[in-house]
Amino acid sequence: MDLRRGPARLLVADDNKVNRLLLTRTLELQGHDVAAASNGRIALEMLRAGRFDLVLLDMEMPEMNGFEVLERMHADLALRDVPVIVTSSLEGLGPIVRCIELGAEDYLTKPVNPGLLKARIGSSLEKKRLRDQLNEMVRRFATPEVAADLQQSGFALAGRHVHASVLFCDIRQFTSIVEQQPPEATIELLNTWYTLMFDAISGHGGVVNQMIGDGLMALFGAPLPLDDHAGAAVQAAIEMVEMVEMLGEDSAATGMPRFRIGIGIATGDVVAGYTGTDKRATYTCVGDTVNLAARLEAHTKVAARAILVDAVTRGALGDAVAVEPVGDVTFRGKAQATAVYAVAAGKGRGMSSTGATA
Secondary structure: OOOOOOOOEEEEEOOOHHHHHHHHHHHHHOOOEEEEEOOHHHHHHHHHHOOOOEEEEOOOOOOOOHHHHHHHHHHOOOOOOOOEEEEEOOOOHHHHHHHHHOOOOEEEEOOOOHHHHHHHHHHHHHHHHHHHHHHHHHHHHOOHHHHHHHHHHOOOOOEEEEEEEEEEEEEOOHHHHHHOOOHHHHHHHHHHHHHHHHHHHHHOOOEEEEEEOOEEEEEEOOOOOOOOHHHHHHHHHHHHHHHHHHHHHHHHHHOOOOOOEEEEEEEEEEEEEEEEOOOOEEEEEEOHHHHHHHHHHHHHHHHOOOEEEEHHHHHHHOOOOOEEEEEEEOOOOOOOOEEEEEEOOOHHHOOOOOOOOO
16 A cells, blocks of 8 residues: 555544544544544554554653653564654754654644645655565565564674574485476476475574575574574474475375475584675574584485484484484584484484485
8 A cells, every 4th residue: 555645544642632633633534544542651552452654642641741652662663663743832942852863753833734744644654655665575585583683683794603503405306306397397396395494494483594596594593592493493304304295295296296305404603694795685694503504414315314413403302303323424624523313204203204315
């Protein structure tokens, strides 16, 4: 909906009944859907309970004045972007400056000129429409966790040390699959696969931060903290394998080729944050833990196992998940051998039921 040209949902907060009724009538004649509150406390409750596109806010009200409402809205991520136009009889520069500092879009002195009010509302709603479009783009091209981190912390090309679990996943024999079908079918296959994998990963609190052709990388424990991130990553991996198995059962009917996946998970310290430039950046993480997770995923081809984890991840699981030692493996770039474990996955959770083959 174009908030500048179409009706919007407005909230009028004013303790003076006459002012409240007259302002409500004026806004309704302009085509808006208007609700009213007799004080700041009620206004804040209504804002938290429903969706409003703009607030017309008086300053001098009982129980909670306009300044307090602005402070509460500014501190609430869900209300911070709702535009507020102050309508007040307070004179002097001080109240105006304070309202603008607290996030108000505008300050109109009573009695408010209807033409000026209409113009200011239209301008504020247009700004909100553009902000909503920007937020929607962020939500579309970033995960909810990254979007929340951007809202809370803002954007900066920097990283921070976190203890997290990293998951790499790859479709096995993808080149052969591509050669057997037209490009359109391959794109459809990838879209279906990504839909299932994203659901499993996000359902366990993970964040997909890279999509690399027929593979992906996911992070558990950043940008937002996650209790038992190692266990969450393993549970997500198990669900991913089971989803691929269920997808394969339907592949004959849909004409989609059956395929298998390999997953590697490592847990440890990483540096997570935004990398790139001020014009183009992505949220990712780097460190030895990331490299190890990638090596484990690649080793699923050799070990003929669907899910491989390192010793740190294995130690965090306890007895909740069936795990089998694969042995010590010396990976490229690492001086010492790494203890590798296979996680039961697939039907009956048998170790090789969805064994990844080269």
